[in-house]
């Protein structure tokens with residue numbers, strides 16, 4: 468392994484510069500204006516895989532954005548690791564809140580990242596993280612130390628629901644066959660407290676439209692007599708949670724797995740400072756479901772949040788209008804064994820039922836995904852744990868996460884393979900937000916840790 472580490476340290480600067488180039492491509496999957504950038508990004512990923520030593524790397528067109536698949540077989544009897552990541556990024560908006568342009572990466576020091584962090588959209592989620600795998604793979608190939616067969620599956624639609632990946636997995640199940648899936652698209656507790664994610668929440672996402680009168684009305688002439696859809700929607704949304712922050716949709720909690728007291732106390736033993744959490748977010752207090760800690764509220768409990776709400780006049784100054792329509796986008800994060808389709812149905816039934824007769828409602832489901840839990844008593848978990856222990860000097864803590872990567876449950880269903888979530892980001896890296904960043908420390912730490920994963924994983928199978 469010494470040779471691999473030497474190779475990494477001798478090529479560090481180039482690795483970083485190559486990442487900065489990838490970050491300059493605005494691969495925003497949600498915005499059709501970036502279609503060509505997505506293709507450019509996929510070609511660049513393909514090129515990197517080939518240069519890093521892949522036997523082959525192909526671009527697969529889909530109805531949406533392309534999927535890049537590459538592989539290297541070192542020994543048919545060695546275990547096969549499939550690395551999954553996504554090269555698409557979230558839209559950078561609101562642009563005026565960025566301190567530097569989102570696709571012109573800059574490295575700046577911060578309190579949390581005294582060695583510098585790369586500020587750019589996608590730096591942490593997920594370009595900086597999947598690229599660590601490409602560079603670790605390069606280092607292993609260059610030093611002829613690769614002990615596992617490696618497959619890369621890099622998609623361009625994770626941030627918009629991975630619509631075309633399910634079909635791709637079913638069609639190419641043989642090509643994707645592997646012993647384990649390795650993903651770096653999650654966080655660690657902090658740079659001196661390593662952790663491995665052992666769960667992801669699922670997602671049900673809906674858009675609601677509430678219609679009052681058939682056209683906007685004068686709020687003086689009609690106000691007080693005709694339902695205002697924005698007032699009605701606000702009341703409907705408020706009623707979705709009670710004063711204990713418990714979701715009121717009938718049946719919503721029916722399939723929620725209840726953890727034992729031992730499991731709960733183990734998860735609450737992870738280092739967490741509530742005051743620091745509040746200070747960092749500049750809030751005087753937290754708010755969440757009664758009877759659960761902040762750690763639990765963001766991992767083993769489901770939630771419901773309005774992501775956006777609009778309608779009526781939002782321009783400058785005042786316009787006295789009683790609007791015809793009101794809208795909201797609502798997400799529900801789910802936990803095992805909640806099923807996104809069932810939850811969406813429960814939401815629709817309930818939302819239609821609570822609407823007063825003075826309005827009409829329409830609910831449109833968007834993408835969703837199933838929750839996932841990954842085992843901690845497997846060879847792959849052990850390999851990841853040993854690898855992180857090697858490079859951080861501490862045994863990583865298993866932590867259930869709050870975000871979603873819907874493809875993880877699907878991999879298990881379609882390929883019958885488990886996943887290891889060995890991410891290197893920090894929750895404070897502002898992913899999906901203005902000024903997203905990724906620690907230079909984290910980028911290099913990932914590149915150094917990944918070779919040890921292969922090393923220990925191949926050893927465990929021998």
Ligand code: BES
Pocket residue numbers: 592593625626627628629652653654667670834835836868869870871872873
């Ligand atoms: N990488 C994130 C998920 C994540 C972030 C997991 C941090 C754990 C810690 C991923 O790219 C993401 O943003 N997923 C979406 C879901 C998708 C269906 C749009 C999410 O969680 O909102």
Ligand code: MN
Pocket residue numbers: 553592593625652
């Ligand atoms: Mn991601």
Ligand code: MN
Pocket residue numbers: 557592626898899
């Ligand atoms: Mn994301």
